[in-house]
Each structure stands twice: as structure tokens, then as C-alpha cells.
Amino acid sequence: MKKSETGYHGDGMAKSRLDCDEQARNPRYNWKRYWKTEEELKLMKKPIRQYYERTNLLIQQYIYIDRLLDSSLPHDLLNEYNTSQDQPSIPATISEEQPPVNAESGGQREPNGASSGNKKIKRTPRDLYKVPTEDTPLLEDSDDEDGPRPEIPGMTDDSVESGDxxxxxxxxxxxxxxxxxxxxxxxxxxxxxxxxxxxxxxxxxxxxxxxxxxxxxxxxxxxxxxxxxxxxxxxxxxxxxxxxxxxxxxxxxxxxxxxxxxxxxxxxxxxxxxxxxxxxxxxxxxxxxxxxxxxxxxxxxxxxxxxxxxxxxxxxxxxxxxxxxxxxxxxxxxxxxxxxxxxxxxxxxxxxxxxxxxxxxxTGAAATADERNVLLYLTMRFAKTIKQIQGLEAYHLGDKLNVEVDIVLDETMALRDSHDLGESLQYVLESVPTVDRAFVHQDYASWNLPSHMQQQAE
Missing domain, CATH: 1.20.1510.10 (Cation efflux protein transmembrane domain)
Incomplete structure (x- = not known):
């Protein structure tokens, strides 16, 4: 049966129009061809060795991003929207008093768009090692002992919780x-x-x-x-x-x-x-x-x-x-x-x-060039429907980074699709251990006025 204009099949089941499978994302690179082993590094002079050591560190981070994007996490994020779009969205009663901590949600939708009755993904760096519905670790070690391993600097494998x-x-x-x-x-x-x-x-x-x-x-x-x-x-x-x-x-x-x-x-x-x-x-x-x-x-x-x-x-x-x-x-x-x-x-x-x-x-120092490159690579690979990356700002507001990404989409894309794409990209960016909060702005033109008043005043 043909798909109706509203994006649903005739049997009433929602169809994901932004399926994050391998064909919907930009292809990964063969990073292993640029990797230098310890034996090769020992034969190099110090300046050249330092250059390739930095390259190896970047390769490890890029492979981490590849494993993240090729896992079921982006797909499951979009499925949360698809499973909740048929449910009526009833605004909660506005109250000036803070609700009790153990109050029932009453079937209200969560900020991420999924209903409280559905099992949602825990979006914390520690839980990325094993994504829900997967039996194998997301960041499993490579078979080649001398090969690159997925790693983000500053990330620790907290196998013991702080509350233990x-x-x-x-x-x-x-x-x-x-x-x-x-x-x-x-x-x-x-x-x-x-x-x-x-x-x-x-x-x-x-x-x-x-x-x-x-x-x-x-x-x-x-x-x-x-x-x-x-x-x-x-x-x-x-x-x-x-x-x-x-x-x-x-x-x-x-x-x-x-x-x-x-x-x-x-x-x-x-x-x-x-x-x-x-x-x-x-x-x-x-x-x-x-x-x-x-x-x-x-x-x-x-x-x-x-x-x-x-x-x-x-x-x-x-x-x-x-x-x-x-x-x-x-x-x-x-x-x-x-x-x-x-x-x-x-x-x-x-x-x-x-x-x-x-x-x-x-005081808001900028991220390093390597940190920006990793975030830029994640955004670039996330979906083929992203026509252009208009800008990416990453800066500290504490130990971790705030990230602002401006992406260009097709102006004919449906509002629901652009929303699901942008918010899923936001959650995946926040899944990177060095990121605290991410903000994704969708645009239809490759040029835009400065997005903040202070930028316009300058």
C-alpha cells in the first residue's frame, strides 16, 4: 500500500523517514591505513614522531565516533519519536509549586518526545559501552593489538558507580x-x-x-x-x-x-x-x-x-x-x-x-582544534540529509564543552523530520564524553544573519 501524504502506511504504522542505517549516513573512512604502530614510531625522529602520535590520537577518536554512529543508538533515538507520535500530546497543568519528586508522570511526554511508559535510552557516556538491545559492547577492542582502539581523551571506564x-x-x-x-x-x-x-x-x-x-x-x-x-x-x-x-x-x-x-x-x-x-x-x-x-x-x-x-x-x-x-x-x-x-x-x-x-x-575558552575536528566529523557523518554544516562552535562552560551546530537541510523537508534529525543529532553529540550540552540549529539557506544579538552588535 502506498504511503499517504502524512507519512504513514495504510495499516496505521509509522514509517521512519529518517532511518539512521548505514545507507542514510555518510560512509566512514578507512582510518587504519593512516595508523602508525609503536615500532614505526620508534624509528622516527622526535618532531615527526610527535606529529604521528597526535595523528594516532585523532584516529582513535574518529574510530570512537564511527562505532557510536554505526551502533543502534541513533536508530533507537529516532524510534522513540516514531513510537510516540500516535499518542496525543496533552499539555500538563501549569503550577507555580514544585511537584514532589515521586509524583507520577501521568502518561505525559518527556522532553525528548518519548512517552514515559516507553523504555528510553540512558544517554550517559558510561552506558555507551553497551547500547540497549545489543549483546556486544559498542566500544569493543580491536582484534589487532597494534591497531587503533576507539578512545576519547579524558574518558574513564567507570566500571564501578559513584554510589557503590x-x-x-x-x-x-x-x-x-x-x-x-x-x-x-x-x-x-x-x-x-x-x-x-x-x-x-x-x-x-x-x-x-x-x-x-x-x-x-x-x-x-x-x-x-x-x-x-x-x-x-x-x-x-x-x-x-x-x-x-x-x-x-x-x-x-x-x-x-x-x-x-x-x-x-x-x-x-x-x-x-x-x-x-x-x-x-x-x-x-x-x-x-x-x-x-x-x-x-x-x-x-x-x-x-x-x-x-x-x-x-x-x-x-x-x-x-x-x-x-x-x-x-x-x-x-x-x-x-x-x-x-x-x-x-x-x-x-x-x-x-x-x-x-x-x-x-x-570563562568560556574555546575547545581545542582536535576536539572541534572530532565533533565536526560526527556531524558530517551523521546523515546524508545534512546538505551543509554552516558553523560549529565548541567552548567551555566548566570542565566539559557546550556545542552549537548550524546545519543546512532541504527547505522542503517536513517539520517533523527536521525536528527528529536535529534533536537526535543533539543527543548523539551529548553522548560524546567531552560534551556537556549541545544545541542544533536547522536552516534552509547556506547563509544566515548572526544568530545572537551580541554578534550583530559587533
């Missing part, structure tokens, strides 16, 4: 360890006037403060309030890190100033660490090393950050012991002050860079 008990236990164990070790370092600083130990004490106190800041921001982010914070409070995390980095730099600047004053003073007394002091500092190194060994096997991004912090503390506290000990046995009065100054300078430089990076991201 093992993650909570790891956080509380690290918190308890920081409290105990802070008390031990306070006892050491009473027994000795070592500036290297003072730097370690300040580092321990700020470690405890960082744990409190991360715990507080995590709980605030988890409390979603779509009325007061429509897009969530995910930017609290980089803001918390920025506040902590400023505190870190300020505190260690004071420690560095104290070390500088000690070196310029006439006091040339040699600092001696007693057995109790050495025992407490050595136990700090051992406990932090055990925390690192345990946390690094838990596949969760938050716990992995704790593992990295523990590894840094092992090195920091180890040198806090070495500087005064070597100064005592080598009879070098200035080595303890110099050690404290070097440790402070290391922390200041490290956290000043972290602070600058977060300020840059929070």
Missing part, C-alpha cells in the same frame, strides 16, 4: 587516614622546627580540606532542582577546585616566605629529627602508599583521583624526611630550609597551573 559501597568506603578510609596523619604531623611539628615537616603539615591539612570540598560539592551536585538550577550544578566541581587551588597557593606562599626568612636569618642551627618524629613521618609514607595500592584497583574516576593524590603525598612526605635527615648528617644547616622552599615552589607552580586552567574553562 566500595567507592564510599574508599572515600571515608582516605578521609580517616588524612585526619590521623594530620594529627601525627602536628605532633612532629611540636617536637621539631623543621620547615620541610611544616610544608608536609600544611599539605596534610589542605588534603583534608580538599576532601571536605569534594564531598560537599558532590552532595550539592547530586541534589537536583530543575526549578532553581535548570541545567544542574555541575560547575560547582571546577569552582570548588578553583577555590581550593587559591587556598593552596596562598598557604604555601606563606610557607615559602618562612623558609626564605630562615635562610636569610643568622640562625644556623641544624634541625634534628628524633626517632618519634621519623617514625610518625615514615608511617605517613606507608599509610599513603597502602591507600594508593588499594584505590588504584577500583575503576572509578573519583577513587582514581584519590589514588593519584596518595601517590603524590608519598613522594612529598618522603622528601620531607630526606631533607632534614641529610642536612643533619651532612652538617648542612641550610638544606632543611631549602627543602621546604623547593617543596613549596613545586606545590605553588602545580596548583597555579590548575587554577589558571579552571579560570580559562569557566
Amino acid at each position: 559501597r566500595i567507592v564510599q568506603v574508599a572515600i571515608y578510609v582516605n578521609l580517616a587516614a588524612n585526619i590521623v596523619l594530620l594529627g601525627g604531623k602536628m605532633a612532629v611539628i611540636v617536637l621539631t622546627s623543621s620547615l620541610s615537616v611544616l610544608a608536609s603539615l600544611v599539605d596534610g591539612a589542605l588534603d583534608l580540606l580538599s576532601t571536605v570540598i569534594v564531598w560537599t560539592t558532590t552532595r550539592l551536585i547530586a541534589r537536583q532542582d530543575r526549578y532553581r538550577y535548570p541545567v544542574g550544578r555541575r560547575r560547582l566541581e571546577p569552582i570548588g577546585v578553583l577555590v581550593f587551588s587559591v587556598i593552596m597557593v596562598t598557604c604555601f606562599f606563606q610557607v615559602a616566605l618562612e623558609c626564605f626568612n630562615r635562610l636569610n636569618s643568622g640562625d644556623h642551627s641544624i634541625i634534628q629529627l628524633g626517632v618519634p618524629s621519623i617514625s610518625i613521618m615514615a608511617s605517613t609514607v606507608v599509610i599513603k602508599a597502602l591507600c594508593w595500592v588499594w584505590c588504584r584497583v577500583i575503576k572509578n574516576s573519583s577513587v582514581q583521583a584519590l589514588a593519584q593524590d596518595a601517590a603524590t603525598d608519598v613522594v612529598f612526605n618522603l622528601f620531607s624526611i630526606i631533607f632534614p635527615l641529610v642536612g643533619y648528617y651532612a652538617n648542612l644547616w641550610w638544606l632543611d630550609g631549602l627543602g621546604g622552599l623547593l617543596l613549596s615552589a613545586y606545590v605553588i607552580i602545580n596548583w597555579a597551573g590548575t587554577s589558571a586552567a579552571h579560570i580559562r574553562n569557566l
Whole structure:
């Protein structure tokens, strides 16, 4: 039976006019032909090797996008619209009061166009590893060990959820360890006037403060309030890190100033660490090393950050012991002050860079060229019905990117089809782990006036 003008078959079943199968998308490239193996890279000179290492990284990201587009995800997104288009859309009653969290939806349509009774796709980076209705992982490893593997920089395989008990236990164990070790370092600083130990004490106190800041921001982010914070409070995390980095730099600047004053003073007394002091500092190194060994096997991004912090503390506290000990046995009065100054300078430089990076991201810095190329490739391959990509802007408003894409479609395309295409592209863009929110604007002409008032004023 012929298709009617409304786009339905005679039997009443909806027909997808934007089927995202292999024929509806632009073909993929054979990226493996450009891949360089480790053996080939070792034979190259450094500048050429760096170029091909960057090329390999881009190839891995392009293959990730290919796997994403060739999976059932785009097709299932469009099917959500097709299965819900026959259902009447009844607007919800407008209320000035916030509805309760456990209130029933009453069959209303969700913002993505699918009814609440239908099983919808979880659009999170972690769930892309196994798309619903598929038995094999989306990002399965390649058979060739030397070949390219799909990968996005900054993406972690969180096989353990943040709400799992093992993650909570790891956080509380690290918190308890920081409290105990802070008390031990306070006892050491009473027994000795070592500036290297003072730097370690300040580092321990700020470690405890960082744990409190991360715990507080995590709980605030988890409390979603779509009325007061429509897009969530995910930017609290980089803001918390920025506040902590400023505190870190300020505190260690004071420690560095104290070390500088000690070196310029006439006091040339040699600092001696007693057995109790050495025992407490050595136990700090051992406990932090055990925390690192345990946390690094838990596949969760938050716990992995704790593992990295523990590894840094092992090195920091180890040198806090070495500087005064070597100064005592080598009879070098200035080595303890110099050690404290070097440790402070290391922390200041490290956290000043972290602070600058977060300020840059929070003020709307542009994405890198490689990040834009990956998003442009995804948009280009998404559907053959996209005649032209008029523009693509990617910029930071926090740790992740906001993406604005302007695409050109045929002016005779039905409104329903253009809507389904644009919103499906939006969801697939937001499925890329580096993207927070995406906005897709459909146009029928290849040229358009600036889309924002500030752009027109310029």
C-alpha cells in the first residue's frame, strides 16, 4: 500500500523517514591505513614522531565516533519519536509549586518526545559501552593489538558507580587516614622546627580540606532542582577546585616566605629529627602508599583521583624526611630550609597551573582544534540529509564543552523530520564524553544573519 501524504502506511504504522542505517549516513573512512604502530614510531625522529602520535590520537577518536554512529543508538533515538507520535500530546497543568519528586508522570511526554511508559535510552557516556538491545559492547577492542582502539581523551571506564559501597568506603578510609596523619604531623611539628615537616603539615591539612570540598560539592551536585538550577550544578566541581587551588597557593606562599626568612636569618642551627618524629613521618609514607595500592584497583574516576593524590603525598612526605635527615648528617644547616622552599615552589607552580586552567574553562575558552575536528566529523557523518554544516562552535562552560551546530537541510523537508534529525543529532553529540550540552540549529539557506544579538552588535 502506498504511503499517504502524512507519512504513514495504510495499516496505521509509522514509517521512519529518517532511518539512521548505514545507507542514510555518510560512509566512514578507512582510518587504519593512516595508523602508525609503536615500532614505526620508534624509528622516527622526535618532531615527526610527535606529529604521528597526535595523528594516532585523532584516529582513535574518529574510530570512537564511527562505532557510536554505526551502533543502534541513533536508530533507537529516532524510534522513540516514531513510537510516540500516535499518542496525543496533552499539555500538563501549569503550577507555580514544585511537584514532589515521586509524583507520577501521568502518561505525559518527556522532553525528548518519548512517552514515559516507553523504555528510553540512558544517554550517559558510561552506558555507551553497551547500547540497549545489543549483546556486544559498542566500544569493543580491536582484534589487532597494534591497531587503533576507539578512545576519547579524558574518558574513564567507570566500571564501578559513584554510589557503590566500595567507592564510599574508599572515600571515608582516605578521609580517616588524612585526619590521623594530620594529627601525627602536628605532633612532629611540636617536637621539631623543621620547615620541610611544616610544608608536609600544611599539605596534610589542605588534603583534608580538599576532601571536605569534594564531598560537599558532590552532595550539592547530586541534589537536583530543575526549578532553581535548570541545567544542574555541575560547575560547582571546577569552582570548588578553583577555590581550593587559591587556598593552596596562598598557604604555601606563606610557607615559602618562612623558609626564605630562615635562610636569610643568622640562625644556623641544624634541625634534628628524633626517632618519634621519623617514625610518625615514615608511617605517613606507608599509610599513603597502602591507600594508593588499594584505590588504584577500583575503576572509578573519583577513587582514581584519590589514588593519584596518595601517590603524590608519598613522594612529598618522603622528601620531607630526606631533607632534614641529610642536612643533619651532612652538617648542612641550610638544606632543611631549602627543602621546604623547593617543596613549596613545586606545590605553588602545580596548583597555579590548575587554577589558571579552571579560570580559562569557566570563562568560556574555546575547545581545542582536535576536539572541534572530532565533533565536526560526527556531524558530517551523521546523515546524508545534512546538505551543509554552516558553523560549529565548541567552548567551555566548566570542565566539559557546550556545542552549537548550524546545519543546512532541504527547505522542503517536513517539520517533523527536521525536528527528529536535529534533536537526535543533539543527543548523539551529548553522548560524546567531552560534551556537556549541545544545541542544533536547522536552516534552509547556506547563509544566515548572526544568530545572537551580541554578534550583530559587533
